[in-house]
Structures are given as C-alpha cells and as structure tokens.
Amino acid sequence: MQNIAKMTMSVLAISLSFLYSFCSPGSKQGIDKPDTSKPDPVQPVEVYVTTATQSMLFKKINLEFNKKDNLSPYTVTLDPTQQYQQIDGFGAAFTGSTCYNLLKMNAANRKALLTEVFDTREGMGYSFIRIALGCSDFSLSEYSYCDKPGMENFALHEEDTKYVIPVLKEILAINPKVKIMASPWTPPLWMKVNNLKELKPHNKWNDGQLNPSNYQDYASYFVKYINAMKNNGIDIYAVTVQNEPLNRGNSASLYMTWQEQRDFIKTALGPAFKTAGINTRIISYDHNYDYDSHKPENADQIHYPAKIYEDPDAAKYIDGAAYHAYGGSETEMDYIHNAFPDKNLYFTEISIGLWGYTFAEDLMWNLEHVGIGTLNRHCKAVIVWNFMLDEQHGPNRPGGCTNCLGVIDINKADYTTLTRNSHYYDLAHLSKVIQGGAKRIKTSGFTTSGLHYTAVLNPDNTVGVVVLNTKDEPQSITLAMDGRSLSYSLPAKSVASFKWKK
Structure with missing residues (x-):
C-alpha cells in the first residue's frame, strides 16, 4: 500500500509539472519559445604552444572566444576581406641522405613518423618538399642523370630509384596534395666549361659554368627528368634553374649569373617546356638575399631575379624567385615584390647546425625571419633543409656541409631514437594551422617590439594565426575578427598557433 501511494503521488507531480509548463507565460501550444537572451554556443579555438625553454613542446590547449565586449588594449584585428598571396605550404628537403636514413627505419616506425608530419588531420600537415635534381651535398655520391655524353643516355640514377622515389611514394600515399620542387646542384660534367671566355672542358662536380652550346641539351635534361619522375608516379610542381647559382664552392655546384640564367630560360628551358606541354613552374635564382655580394665577382648580381x-622574353616563362637565408635580410623580398608584384616568391632553404645552434635561439630566429617574416612579405612557401640526418650529420659529401642538423636527427646505432630539433617545431606551428591554398589576410592594431604574427583564411574556412613572442616576459594578445575576440598571454620566448572555424 505504501508503494502504491508513492507511485500515485509521483504521477500527480509529473502531471502538474506538465500542466504548468504547458500553460506558463511565454509558451504556446506547449512549446517553449527560444531563449534569445542566451549566447550562441561557444566555439572552441585550438591553440598549440612551444616555449624556448622546452617546458611546452607543441602543447595543445583549448580556448574559447570572450563572452564580454572586447576592451583589450592588446587587440590585433583580422580582416578576411583583405587578402594577399595564396600560400602553397611548408616542409623540408628530402635529400638522398634524408631518404637513406628514413629507409633505415623499420616500416612501421617510418610510416608513423611520416604520418605525424604529413597527415592533414592527425599530423602536422606538411604540404611542400624540395628534392635534388641529381646529386647534392647530401647524396651518397656525386652523379647526374646523363654522365655519359649524349641525351640518349639519360636515365634516373639508382640513388633516386632506390631511396628518394620510394619515400616520396610513401609520403604521397599519406598526403596526395604535397607539392614537390626539384633543384639541380650541377648539370652533367660534359655540359660544363671553366668559363665563358676560354670554354675549356670542366670535368669537376663543383664550380664551372654551363656551356652555351649545351643550352638545348640541358633544357632536354629537365624535360626528360620531369617525364621520368611522372612515369614513376611523381609530379614535379616546380623546378629552380640552379641551386645557389652564385656559390662555386659546394661539393656539387655551377656558377650561373643572372645574364646566363636569363639566356638559358628564354632560349632553351622555357621553349622546351612549352613544346613538351610541361606545366611545371620555372623558378629563378634560389640563393641568398644578399646575392653573395661580398664576393667581387658578384657585384653586378644584386637583385638577380628582377x-x-x-x-619579357625570359619573364614570360618564370613563375617567381626563390631565396635562402644564409646571407642578407628577408627585406629583399619587399624590393622584389614591389618591383614585380606579379611574380611569386618562395623560401627554399635554411639549415641549422653546429655553428652556434641552440634550440631556443633558433626556434625564435627562424620563426621571426623565415616563417612569419617571409609570409608577411608575400612568400608562398617555406622549405627548410634536410628533413632527417643521422647524429653524425650525414650521410654527407666532402666539400659540402658536414655539421648540419636535420629537422629530425636519428641515431644510426638503432635507427629508432629520434631528436626533434627546433626546425621541427617551427614547421609544426606553421603547417598545423596554415593549409596549402590558404590566403594571407590583413592584420592591424596592436604592435610592440618582440611580437610578430601572421594570419590566413584556409580553404576549409578556418582561420589560422601564428604569434611569436621573442621577449623575456609574457605578452598578452587579443585576436578580434567578425565581432568575436579571444585573448591569450604568450609565455616568455614562445610561439602560439591558433585555429578556429570562421
């Protein structure tokens, strides 16, 4: 009887509750009106933070947009209606040495690592890599694809087919949208002469100049390479005409002035691409901001690509110019862009190494000058040097860099133990929130010494922002866009990357 009484009272309470809600003020036909006083659901913001002290290493935190009106004096306003260059992406060089080291890993570990850096959902989303067109100072040997005179002898080298191409295929299986740029360090030796006056054969891998009588052969060499790679499932998005054309001293090199490059492009390479129906982009220069002008022979090479x-007969074939950061300042990009705004800009090489490397200093410097600094100067891509070297900085070639560090170093005692260097985190902070195809957007408002930032609108309608604080104390910042704002205090000497749905 007691249980029946309890059930009766419960039914009565439920009935009265329903009757009250049905007849309560503000309701109609038993359906409550939406409470318009409630704010929209709070949208999360992904944030990734790395500090120079390594107390935080790409640590993910979640923020929410501010619920109150923004009155912050530290406000940076983003304007997606004002757009600049389209960004192709970020990545590293997959040299012969890098690919050799990767293939020394067991398959499962290698796949996990490549997924970590190239997967666009779960990983960092690298989207642009650079490879050598032939040998480089980070190959296992010196070689070209036509060491025996005569273009009928062209063939991809074993180092490409055994190491580079298999790794590229694994990468493309993870992220098919990755763009690949190829750069030659030297043409075949039989195309080289000691200088353009004497025109004597130059049978050496380093130095020398391209014999004008071999311009057509060398253009055919590029065409055959692009087609051979395509036949192996690798599309070459762009080529640079010569790696470091004003550097005679690498283990493999070619000296090529702007006058020579102009003539080669307009009389041979450009027409050869057009005839062969090749859409691969031709990129000029590919060397330091200062044009190695400290060397007297380079005095007239200032503003090389310009x-x-x-x-116009050369310019019509050229997509843009590429730069390295071993000399000069990224402000040179301002000059080139302002003089020729229709031509693209790329950043294609910087290495870290034992010439004074510290994680803290290089993390800060590279993001300020190479990452944010070049993007804000209309650069389309940022590519650093070797993705992976062993703990002895190799394999490398005598005469090249013998104390470089990779984005990641691997211990060749087990080919398992990895050290992620500063470049790993530089690239992670850029590629995680800035997708290939993003458009850089206008930023305005709060500025202060030691604070650097850039912002984009991604193809999937997300917003990406990278903010760097190089100061020894925390720095507050508020990001405002479309009537919403979010605030964060960056730790001393740190970088934070933000991403949210527009």
Missing part, C-alpha cells in the same frame, strides 16, 4: 624579369 634583372631577369626586365627581359
């Missing part, structure tokens, strides 16, 4: 662009 001088080529002044010739």
